[in-house]
Amino acid sequence: MSVKIGNNIDLGAFPLLLAPMEDVSDPPFRFVCKQNGVDMMYTEFISSEGLIRHAAKSKQKLDIFEYERPIGIQIFGSEINSMREATEIASAADPDLIDINYGCPVKNVACRGAGASLLQDIDKMVAMTKAVVESTQLPVTVKTRLGWDDNTKNVYEVAERLQDIGIQALSIHGRTRSQMYKGQADWKLIKEIKRNPRINIPIFGNGDVDSVEKAAAWRLEYEVDGIMIGRAAIGYPWIFREIKHFFKTGEYLPGPSIEERVEVCRTHFTKSIEWKGEKTGIFEMRRHYANYFKGIPNFKEYRMRLVSLDKAEHIHETLDEISSCFDVSLLT
Ligand SMILES: Cc1cc2nc3c(=O)[nH]c(=O)nc-3n(C[C@H](O)[C@H](O)[C@H](O)COP(=O)(O)O)c2cc1C
Numbered sequence: 001m002s003v004k005i006g007n008n009i010d011l012g013a014f015p016l017l018l019a020p021m022e023d024v025s026d027p028p029f030r031f032v033c034k035q036n037g038v039d040m041m042y043t044e045f046i047s048s049e050g051l052i053r054h055a056a057k058s059k060q061k062l063d064i065f066e067y068e069r070p071i072g073i074q075i076f077g078s079e080i081n082s083m084r085e086a087t088e089i090a091s092a093a094d095p096d097l098i099d100i101n102y103g104c105p106v107k108n109v110a111c112r113g114a115g116a117s118l119l120q121d122i123d124k125m126v127a128m129t130k131a132v133v134e135s136t137q138l139p140v141t142v143k144t145r146l147g148w149d150d151n152t153k154n155v156y157e158v159a160e161r162l163q164d165i166g167i168q169a170l171s172i173h174g175r176t177r178s179q180m181y182k183g184q185a186d187w188k189l190i191k192e193i194k195r196n197p198r199i200n201i202p203i204f205g206n207g208d209v210d211s212v213e214k215a216a217a218w219r220l221e222y223e224v225d226g227i228m229i230g231r232a233a234i235g236y237p238w239i240f241r242e243i244k245h246f247f248k249t250g251e252y253l254p255g256p257s258i259e260e261r262v263e264v265c266r267t268h269f270t271k272s273i274e275w276k277g278e279k280t281g282i283f284e285m286r287r288h289y290a291n292y293f294k295g296i297p298n299f300k301e302y303r304m305r306l307v308s309l310d311k312a313e314h315i316h317e318t319l320d321e322i323s324s325c326f327d328v329s330l331l332t
Helices: 028-033 048-052 056-059 080-092 115-119 122-132 154-165 188-195 212-222 238-249 260-275 278-285 302-307 312-326
Strands: 001-004 008-013 014-019 071-076 096-104 140-144 169-173 203-206 227-230
Touching: 014 238, 028 260, 048 056, 048 071, 048 080, 056 238, 071 080, 071 169, 080 096, 080 122, 096 122, 115 122, 115 140, 115 203, 122 154, 140 154, 154 169, 169 188, 188 203, 188 212, 212 227, 212 238, 227 238, 260 278, 260 312, 278 312, 302 312
Parallel strands: 014 227, 071 096, 096 140, 140 169, 169 203, 203 227
Antiparallel strands: 001 008
């Protein structure tokens, strides 16, 4: 059965979503994920205060492209009025939906009354969400965690109350704020929400899915409507196509060859330069090389070269060299 968000977003059966990730899920990275079959994507989170003050960095994050649809713009903030205004600004960028971040655990966000800190004040979270829902014609979705800490896992109540005021889907990262990214994600509570007869919006599970096997096992075990994947897609956008292929055919696709790794890395690089300009594109791409070539023995020399070169043509030459020097069979 097809998963739908609102009246117009049809994600097909058991969609895979790209998680919003600051400094990662920008248009160049989203491009390679889209090429590999992801069903829905989000921008990285955007500060409501930044948007209403017209900060260039926040505005740039509103850039979305037709081929990316369906795509959501994710916003966060601590002030209801700012969130209302930010929703209007984000909606004018014409995404398919607006997503609210109630999950970010980092001090700068959660200790300033935004992100996961709203899990400590559900009344305010509900009021904020209501303000966002009322400020846009677009469907509104939410991404959150299990709760603030082990003693306050309140996402069950959060799900009911947010559905009641009109959110159209909920993504849940199976950790508390206190856990940050430590320990293992626990999806048991996500399953309880999915089984709650009052809940009828799509529930997406998030946290630690990093293989076809896990996606298949957790789909069955936790009964979610779809899976959101973050870290495992960094340097490995093929995870989407591999999982989708398995669900469709029951068979495993072979991993990408070296040539494919080089080509997708090159596409990511080219798009980075197109979107960010040569200098920033080259600089920000440096964080991705190690991930694209993970598991290749004796790659260090090439990685060191890729992260030190500052001319696009030299990076392309190095990528050519990698393509011709490494044997696929060396991949672990
Ligand atoms: C580098 C990085 C940046 C992130 N930025 C965001 C963000 O902007 N918004 C958000 O809702 N979650 C953010 N997250 C959390 C992810 O969306 C996701 O919930 C988390 O990584 C768990 O999923 P995973 O195990 O599939 O990575 C970020 C995570 C990482 C690793």
